[in-house]
Amino acid sequence: MNTKAPVPGDMPPKGLSRRGLLQFMGAGAGAAVAGAAGLNFAAASPVTAAPLTVAGSSSLPHANDANFWRQVEKLFTLDKKVLFMNVGTVGSPPREVLDALDKTNREVARDALSAYSDFADVRAVAARGYGCDVDELVISHNTSDGMSKIIAGLNLRAGDEILTTNHEHGGGLVPMALARDRHGVVIRKVALPVGNDQRAEDYVELFRRAITARTKVLLFSAPTYKTGTMLPIQMLAKLAQEHGLISVVDGAHIPGMMNYSFHELGVDFLAGSAAKWQCGPGGTGVLYIRNKVLSQYNPNPLPEFWPVVSSSYPQEGGVPPRSSTDTASYNIGTYLQSVGNGSIALNEGVRTVCGVWDRIGRQRIEDHVVGLSSYLKDLVVERWGVGSLYSPKDDPRLVCALTSFNPFRNRTDVLNAEKSAEFVARMRDEYGITIRNSDFPVIGSAQPHRPVRISTHLFHQSKDVDRLVDAAWKLSGKMA
Ligand SMILES: Cc1ncc(COP(=O)(O)O)c(C=O)c1O
Structure with a gap:
């Protein structure tokens, strides 16, 4: 779905030789090919790795791909004695990320480095992989952190309604409860049907019927962590746009699993984890804040939004009005990213893992x-x-x-x-x-x-x- 920078034909050709496969795995990043494991991703420069997004192709089983995925498996240090199938709770950083963390932590300790930084270079790499601009992307602490910053940053008043579902996670429920108890915001829930009997339109209809004159926000998980139902984000974003609502997605499971372009989704906000499917370091997340009018995907005006946790928001003079065009009027991402002394190592881990994903191919x-x-x-x-x-x-x-x-x-x-x-x-x-x-x-x-x-x-x-x-x-x- 992320149509940025397509690289046609980067599926490993059928019957690829071992040497050819190794070259393929390193392609675009200048990775050295060496070692008993067959792949040496450590030599790659993740910063320069071009995003490899391809048109959708195979599903399983594809016998010829087995060799390719066996090589991918070798990038990870997961215990061979256990078959780990709970990535929805936490992922496992590839070896290359562990090395980057270790090296960076040691450099930080040796040189007593501080990072009063907006990490714009890391955010640029991540933003490219997630189909948005650097001013719209924040490396957060996790999904819960992102959801809290979104909900606390909205201008919600007593009686305003958030329309959500009965299958939400505490990471979204708690900030909603805070908004309710502090400001008198009303939380209303759509009951989601489960199983294979629904179509995307059925879910949209449920939300449509539940919207009232007081509804201000449409907030839903996609996918829901309970049943793995990928609520149709684009269709629900359109519904929100039609009714002038703010759309907020708890997308904890999206980064690293789905090749979504955040712009194309058409939502206002999305909070995700970088430590689940994206397999980044623990304590990292991805926060998307639409920061301009996207005539094709979301032509609505930007909602009022405050960067509630920040040490770089101007102490005097405030900020200009949010953009009403396709050009941002200020960098909202930087205000939310620059909060005291940040972690160089965690950010390096996110940069590295994004490089690995882009190299393998997010669509693949x-x-x-x-x-x-x-x-x-x-x-x-x-x-x-x-x-x-x-x-x-x-x-x-x-x-x-x-x-x-x-x-x-x-x-x-x-x-x-x-x-x-x-x-x-x-x-x-x-x-x-x-x-x-x-x-x-x-x-x-x-x-x-x-x-x-x-x-x-x-x-x-x-x-x-x-x-x-x-x-x-x-x-x-x-x-x-
Ligand atoms: C839908 C959903 N939202 C939020 C969270 C919280 O995630 P995090 O640990 O990234 O805050 C989870 C965790 O499993 C989840 O499944």
């Missing part, structure tokens, strides 16, 4: 991880039936790389908190597979449902999905 990663999820969904349907899925499957606008399903042979066990927790623990202890469960309201059910949630990422292959499904099937038999 999205195709791979979403393709694995759809392969997993097919296997789940074969064994447990389509009714066991909490994630959508058939509408491509609603899918992502999170898969949520009821693993129990006795379907009502999904209501049982102990059994759900036991399932996750036994998958780890008996099969060496790390997954998680989640709990959430389901329309028509008096009790919350507690299915399992699987993350398929770039260090996985179809054989890992096969292993997961076999283990879950066996365990569900034992627990029946």
Whole structure:
């Protein structure tokens, strides 16, 4: 979807030789090709790595790609004894990022370096990968930090309504609760249907019907962390624009998973994690603030917004009015980024990991991880039936790389908190597979449902999905 700087044909050609593959992996970054592992990404210069975004292509399984993804897997230090499938909670930084952190931390300590900086160079690299401009992008601490800064920065008054969903995360719920308790903002929730029976239009209609004359903000997670439903961001952004609403996306899982151009999404704000699917250092996130009129994607005026945590906002004189054209009137990102002494090492980690992703190709990663999820969904349907899925499957606008399903042979066990927790623990202890469960309201059910949630990422292959499904099937038999 991110159509910036397309590089056509950068899929590894079928039947690529080992040497050819290694060259391909280093392409665009001048990476040295060496070492027993076959790939030496450490020599690459992430700053100069051109973003490789390609038109969407394969999903799984693609036998010829296995070698490519095996090389990608070698970039990570994940424990080989464990099959880690909970990236939705936290990712794992590649070796190259660990090296950058270590080297930078040592330099900072040796030279007693401070960083009263707006990290514009790092933000420029990240902004290029996420399809926005540097003045619109902040390297935040995490999704929760970004959501807090967005909601606290809006000019919301008593009686103003935020329209959200019943499947939000605390990272968004808490700042909304603060706005309610402090300012009298009203929070209203749309109940989200789950599973494979909905289309994108159905979700948009639910929101449309719930908008009132007091609604000021449309706030939703995409994907929701509960079921991995990718709420249709562009369609909901359009809906918000039509009603003059501010759109806020909790996009915790978007960076590093989906190749979205933030501009093209057409939203006003998006907060994401850089430490989950993006596999950056812990304590890093991505915050997008639309800072100009985007005639093609979001022609609405910019909402009033204050950089509430800043040490660079002018002490006198304020700032000019927010832009009403396609040129920013000031750099809102810099005000939010420059907050006292920052971490050079964390920022270096983000820069490095963005370089790795751009080099592999963000569209290729999205195709791979979403393709694995759809392969997993097919296997789940074969064994447990389509009714066991909490994630959508058939509408491509609603899918992502999170898969949520009821693993129990006795379907009502999904209501049982102990059994759900036991399932996750036994998958780890008996099969060496790390997954998680989640709990959430389901329309028509008096009790919350507690299915399992699987993350398929770039260090996985179809054989890992096969292993997961076999283990879950066996365990569900034992627990029946
Ligand atoms: C939808 C959603 N929002 C927010 C968060 C909080 O993420 P972070 O740790 O980046 O603040 C999570 C974490 O899993 C999440 O899934």
